Amino acid sequence: MSLVTPSPPATTNISDRSADGCLAEEISTLTVEDRNLTKRTDYIGWDSYFMAISCLVSKRSKDPATQVGACIVNRKNRIVGQGYNGMPRGCSDDEFPWDKTSSNPTETKYFYVCHAEMNAVFNKNCADISNCVLYSLLFPCNQCAKTIIQSGISEVVYMGDKNMNKPEATASKRMFEASGVTVRQFRPLYDVLKINFKSGKCEECLPNTIPPEDMNRDLSKKREHCLPWDDYFMAISILVAKRSKCPTLQRGACIVNQEKCIIGQGYNGMPHGCSDDEFPWRSDSDSELDNKYLYECHAVLNAILNAGVNVKGCVVYSTTFPCNECTKAIIQSGIRKVVYLQTLEMEPRSCAALRMLNAVGITYRQHIPVQDELFVDFTLIDA
Numbered sequence: 038m039s040l041v042t043p044s045p046p047a048t049t050n051i052s053d054r055s056a057d058g059c060l061a062e063e064i065s066t067l068t069v070e071d072r073n074l075t076k077r078t079d080y081i082g083w084d085s086y087f088m089a090i091s092c093l094v095s096k097r098s099k100d101p102a103t104q105v106g107a108c109i110v111n112r113k114n115r116i117v118g119q120g121y122n123g124m125p126r127g128c129s130d131d132e133f134p135w136d137k138t139s140s141n142p143t144e145t146k147y148f149y150v151c152h153a154e155m156n157a158v159f160n161k162n163c164a165d166i167s168n169c170v171l172y173s174l175l176f177p178c179n180q181c182a183k184t185i186i187q188s189g190i191s192e193v194v195y196m197g198d199k200n201m202n203k204p205e206a207t208a209s210k211r212m213f214e215a216s217g218v219t220v221r222q223f224r225p226l227y228d229v230l231k232i233n234f235k236s237g238k239c240e241e242c243l244p245n246t247i248p249p250e251d252m253n254r255d256l257s258k259k260r261e262h263c264l265p266w267d268d269y270f271m272a273i274s275i276l277v278a279k280r281s282k283c284p285t286l287q288r289g290a291c292i293v294n295q296e297k298c299i300i301g302q303g304y305n306g307m308p309h310g311c312s313d314d315e316f317p318w319r320s321d322s323d324s325e326l327d328n329k330y331l332y333e334c335h336a337v338l339n340a341i342l343n344a345g346v347n348v349k350g351c352v353v354y355s356t357t358f359p360c361n362e363c364t365k366a367i368i369q370s371g372i373r374k375v376v377y378l379q380t381l382e383m384e385p386r387s388c389a390a391l392r393m394l395n396a397v398g399i400t401y402r403q404h405i406p407v408q409d410e411l412f413v414d415f416t417l418i419d420a
């Protein structure tokens with residue numbers, strides 16, 4: 038039996054703007070049947086994905102006024118560091134000052150807070166981050182620029198430039214230029230992305246649908262309602278699912294180590310080198326070889342295999358309960374815990390997965406989010 042290449046969709050104006058493509062208008066002209074035969078083309082591009090991760094990690098910051106996030110990515114598009122602005126380890130968020138001004142300068146936050154970019158570097162999960170790319174919500178200050186340059190990062194992608202006229206930014210630019218670090222500003226393609234914990238989907242939405250922030254909060258006290266770690270990791274899993282080219286089901290997973298660093302991420306897709314345009318995406322053919330199942334790699338398996346380091350003792354966050362095949366990979370790689378989002382369906386492969394997890398003592402639990410929805414609001418960043 039031969040591999041059937043899916044017939045081209047009805048419209049002819051579909052090009053793959055995969056770098057950061059969003060073809061919603063063109064796609065809407067396709068029938069459901071056509072859409073399910075070919076790869077999805079409205080998947081999130083890498084730049085948007087990594088900047089969205091920087092937005093998400095910024096939600097962990099306790100700074101009541103400004104929350105900044107950054108992530109470091111290697112040339113295989115794997116996250117090797119993430120950080121948000123906060124007090125140094127061991128310096129209590131309740132005892133150190135969060136004020137912007139004070140008659141005593143040592144009672145302002147500026148002497149103590151570690152910037153997001155610097156934290157992303159220090160949180161790195163591999164020894165060498167040379168030639169990596171740093172994504173940051175803000176243009177890095179001179180102190181962070183020194184850390185970035187000395188760690189060998191070769192590219193900086195930033196979003197907001199509100200500090201661009203300050204001497205710190207001028208010094209950063211001078212050092213980046215001298216040391217050959219490429220710098221570019223990210224222009225978002227989306228205003229807002231909504232991460233929906235109920236549906237497990239990430240979708241574009243309008244800025245006016247976001248609930249307003251509490252404007253009366255005390256800016257001298259730490260931000261109380263920062264994003265819990267569990268919601269953060271599940272949000273990343275939902276977000277990475279938006280990279281999947283599968284027209285019917287998009288799944289995502291991430292692997293988190295004991296230091297709460299993401300060391301692997303994955304979404305369902307064809308194996309490396311097996312073209313998304315040539316391998317089948319359909320699931321309804323009479324011929325097994327013409328359906329996606331024999332070829333597609335699941336999100337959990339990809340997350341494990343994409344991890345740059347050993348995943349022993351780590352936790353896997355997944356938008357769905359792992360199938361039996363992914364469960365074998367979980368067990369064999371030494372993962373100790375599974376957190377899944379969508380309700381477990383008692384189909385044979387889930388039953389087999391449960392049986393193996395129970396037998397080996399790997400714990401599993403359904404994720405209960407603190408909120409139903411989370412917004413990645415690109416309009417909030419001063420660009």
Ligand SMILES: O=c1ccn([C@H]2C[C@H](O)[C@@H](COP(=O)(O)O)O2)c(=O)[nH]1
Binds near residue numbers: 146175177178181
């Ligand atoms: O590149 C940057 C610049 C600033 N930050 C952090 C440091 C502070 O916590 C805030 C800035 O406070 P303002 O209230 O805006 O003065 O942002 C950073 O992480 N990275």
